[in-house]
Amino acid sequence: MTSNGDSVLHAYGVVEGAGAGDLPLTGIGQTPVRLVEVGDLSIIVGDLPPSEYGEAAWAEHAQDPAWLEPVARGHHDVLQTLVEDADVLPLRLPGIYPDEQTLSDAFTSAHDDLIERLCFVSGHREWSVHVFLESEDTGEPETATPASGRDYLLMRKQQVEQKGSSQQERQVLAIEVYEGLNRTSRASVVNLVQDRALSGRTEPMLLNSAHLVARDEEQDFLAVAVDLDHYVGATGGLRVEVSGPWPPYNFTHVSDEPRMDGGGP
Amino acid sequence: MTDLERISGGDDIALVDLVDRLIGGGVVVGGDIVLSLAGVDLVYLGLRLVLAPAHEVDVAALGNSVSRR
Numbered sequence: 001m002t003s004n005g006d007s008v009l010h011a012y013g014v015v016e017g018a019g020a021g022d023l024p025l026t027g028i029g030q031t032p033v034r035l036v037e038v039g040d041l042s043i044i045v046g047d048l049p050p051s052e053y054g055e056a057a058w059a060e061h062a063q064d065p066a067w068l069e070p071v072a073r074g075h076h077d078v079l080q081t082l083v084e085d086a087d088v089l090p091l092r093l094p095g096i097y098p099d100e101q102t103l104s105d106a107f108t109s110a111h112d113d114l115i116e117r118l119c120f121v122s123g124h125r126e127w128s129v130h131v132f133l134e135s136e137d138t139g140e141p142e143t144a145t146p147a148s149g150r151d152y153l154l155m156r157k158q159q160v161e162q163k164g165s166s167q168q169e170r171q172v173l174a175i176e177v178y179e180g181l182n183r184t185s186r187a188s189v190v191n192l193v194q195d196r197a198l199s200g201r202t203e204p205m206l207l208n209s210a211h212l213v214a215r216d217e218e219q220d221f222l223a224v225a226v227d228l229d230h231y232v233g234a235t236g237g238l239r240v241e242v243s244g245p246w247p248p249y250n251f252t253h254v255s256d257e258p259r260m261d262g263g264g265p
Numbered sequence: 266m267t268d269l270e271r272i273s274g275g276d277d278i279a280l281v282d283l284v285d286r287l288i289g290g291g292v293v294v295g296g297d298i299v300l301s302l303a304g305v306d307l308v309y310l311g312l313r314l315v316l317a318p319a320h321e322v323d324v325a326a327l328g329n330s331v332s333r334r
Binding site for chain 1: 268269271272273274278279280281282283284285286287288289290291292293294295
């Protein structure tokens, strides 16, 4: 099935050694999944028809959610199955190689770097945290009718200042959530908050972070998240949402320092 | 509903969460990947624009997210 022009190789992820626990039976488009050994690593790959998933297909369809969604979900499902009980390094989309030799050469060059990255995530999985503003207090404060135009302007100024300070207080609470969860994480990443239109949520998002958590500390991490949810809910009307475990998509860079993203160009 | 259920979003994974991870994260290996990194960024930007109704998109924020690496 290699290098005959009838298929391209899609690379899903990398595991150490020759085995990957239970290999999912199928990946993108219900095609079989197999391993290609490269040194001390195994690359999880699938053989895909070029007409549907090759370079031209990517160039033509990559911005079409109807095409990309099943590809993304197929890619993710394979990695998600693997990460249940094995350490896996997820590969970025698109990961198409024309044949097995090309793939093998590329991963041979990257071999030592990939080992280092696998060591960093070893025994850990990613958890996603979103903090939303649950109850936005949009009601104007009850105040006496202003006696004059000047009184009205003073009143408005106070209202705007109060609103400004409460927004700052909420942002501080969101940072407290991040820092609290970072204490039970090996590493943490702050990503840009998702646009309301993209998240499909009506509530504003105040924090979008990812945390690399040891498998045997996941219950502690979740307990901290529950406590923080109670705290910021009572203090600022915020809500903490956690999803996971994920393959460590956000932690494929080797670093012990928290990486602060989203600061703009 | 337990506390844990309360903080867990539903089982459904939003496409934007997937795309942010699968195109914004993960390892890049080799020079034979069909789309250059710049190309990936364009896909990402375009996709995010497609996913969101045009009148609601904060284009400046999208630009930041694409150039974040």
